[in-house]
Amino acid sequence: MNIKTIIKNLAIELLVYGILITAYALIVLRWLSEPLETLFHNNMIIYAFVGLALIVAQGALLERITSFLIVRLGLSRSE
Amino acid sequence: MEFPIAGVVINPIYLAGIGFLVGILGGFFGVGGGFIAGPMMFLSGVPMNFVIGTDLAHMTGKSIVAARRHRILGHVDIKLGMLMLIGTVIGVEIGAQVVEIIEKMGKANQIIGWAYVVILVAIGSFTAIESIRAIRMIHTQKIEAAEAVGFTGLTKRVQLIRLKPMISLPVSGIASISLWVIIISGLISGILAGFLGVGGGFIRMPLMVYVLGVPTHVAIGTDLFEIIFSAGFGTVTHAIKGNVDIMIALVMQTGAAIGAQIGAVATPYFAGPRIRLLFSGLPFIGAILVIWRLIDTATGSIH
Numbered sequence: 001m002n003i004k005t006i007i008k009n010l011a012i013e014l015l016v017y018g019i020l021i022t023a024y025a026l027i028v029l030r031w032l033s034e035p036l037e038t039l040f041h042n043n044m045i046i047y048a049f050v051g052l053a054l055i056v057a058q059g060a061l062l063e064r065i066t067s068f069l070i071v072r073l074g075l076s077r078s079e
Numbered sequence: 080m081e082f083p084i085a086g087v088v089i090n091p092i093y094l095a096g097i098g099f100l101v102g103i104l105g106g107f108f109g110v111g112g113g114f115i116a117g118p119m120m121f122l123s124g125v126p127m128n129f130v131i132g133t134d135l136a137h138m139t140g141k142s143i144v145a146a147r148r149h150r151i152l153g154h155v156d157i158k159l160g161m162l163m164l165i166g167t168v169i170g171v172e173i174g175a176q177v178v179e180i181i182e183k184m185g186k187a188n189q190i191i192g193w194a195y196v197v198i199l200v201a202i203g204s205f206t207a208i209e210s211i212r213a214i215r216m217i218h219t220q221k222i223e224a225a226e227a228v229g230f231t232g233l234t235k236r237v238q239l240i241r242l243k244p245m246i247s248l249p250v251s252g253i254a255s256i257s258l259w260v261i262i263i264s265g266l267i268s269g270i271l272a273g274f275l276g277v278g279g280g281f282i283r284m285p286l287m288v289y290v291l292g293v294p295t296h297v298a299i300g301t302d303l304f305e306i307i308f309s310a311g312f313g314t315v316t317h318a319i320k321g322n323v324d325i326m327i328a329l330v331m332q333t334g335a336a337i338g339a340q341i342g343a344v345a346t347p348y349f350a351g352p353r354i355r356l357l358f359s360g361l362p363f364i365g366a367i368l369v370i371w372r373l374i375d376t377a378t379g380s381i382h
Contacts (some may be wrong), residue, residue: 004199005363013337014337021095021333024333025091025330025333029329031331032329033081033082033326034082035171036084036325036326037083038082040084040321044318044319044320044321045319046131047318047325048314048316048318048319048323049315050325051136051317051318051323051325051328052136052139052311052314052315054325054329055137055139055140055189055311055314055325055328056137056138056140056143056311056330058143058144058329058333059105059139059140059143059144059332059336060143061236062140062144062332062333062336062337063143063144063147063148063336063340065147066144066334066336066337066340067147067151067175067340070340070344077154
């Protein structure tokens with residue numbers, strides 16, 4: 001694959017990903033803010049573990065999405 | 080967007096942008112990128128006590144994405160990562176104890192800060208000289224790019240240590256190595272990480288390449304694998320102390336995830352010595368940022 005195609009595919013990926021993430025931030029993250037703040041003030045230990053769980057879960061979810069996009073757009077050499 | 084836990088209002092695009100930048104660095108070089116993300120978060124108004132903890136939280140998520148990608152590419156030695164982790168965890172605790180002793184002596188920030196600068200400059204200089212030498216070797220001695228390492232003396236000597244139990248690391252292409260060498264390597268990186276208050280990816284990656292003899296691509300992937308656990312552990316301990324705004328970390332992670340994928344996907348396009356040469360610039364950037372902060376603190380205290 002030449003460099004022009006790679007850059008084009010990368011731009012498409014960033015655009016698609018950007019739209020998905022904006023929707024995700026507006027729908028999910030906005031609603032998470034308040035309960036997390038309440039938890040932070042009420043129980044720091046539960047907050048710590050919920051926080052880690054959220055980070056791990058979001059990491060796994062985003063990994064799936066980005067992997068799917070990378071494979072679909074042919075940016076990966078080994079798949 | 081308001082982040083009530085840290086008590087700041089920050090544009091989420093700026094946070095995702097920081098994540099994207101350090102994500103690329105993380106995926107490509109196998110570092111957490113805290114030395115760049117930290118100052119950028121601080122500049123955006125995140126209070127200093129939230130910077131370190133929040134950065135560790137976002138590092139955990141980013142490393143999951145990058146390590147998974149490196150695993151698909153065959154660049155993660157799980158056995159090595161788990162064994163090094165034993166040493167790292169103990170080392171981080173020792174490093175933190177050393178910090179407490181220095182703090183009692185006073186001037187801890189100055190001592191740790193300048194030690195950080197010396198270590199960063201040493202790692203950057205050594206990696207730069209070695210990688211240039213390796214690139215020359217590829218051209219003059221017609222050596223395979225993947226095998227070219229400028230200084231192999233230390234690796235050979237380390238692999239000659241026959242302190243039992245001896246283990247093999249097939250993913251890293253190491254037939255036999257003492258378990259203790261791996262644990263001590265993890266311990267050293269852990270002590271330095273705990274002492275300097277950083278993730279330690281920029282210490283561990285060169286350590287794996289030059290001391291253990293791990294190929295660069297595998298060192299990057301394995302380092303990221305280890306960061307998942309070390310940063311995850313750090314996230315919980317900092318969060319219990321009230322130093323993590325998980326919302327900021329989640330927003331940063333949205334940018335970091337795609338950056339980490341791009342960085343990881345780019346690694347097979349570069350030979351090991353070229354990655355190490357590019358990597359050598361990172362510690363210098365880190366050193367400049369630390370010197371800037373030290374001078375700023377010193378002049379601030381005078382005023």
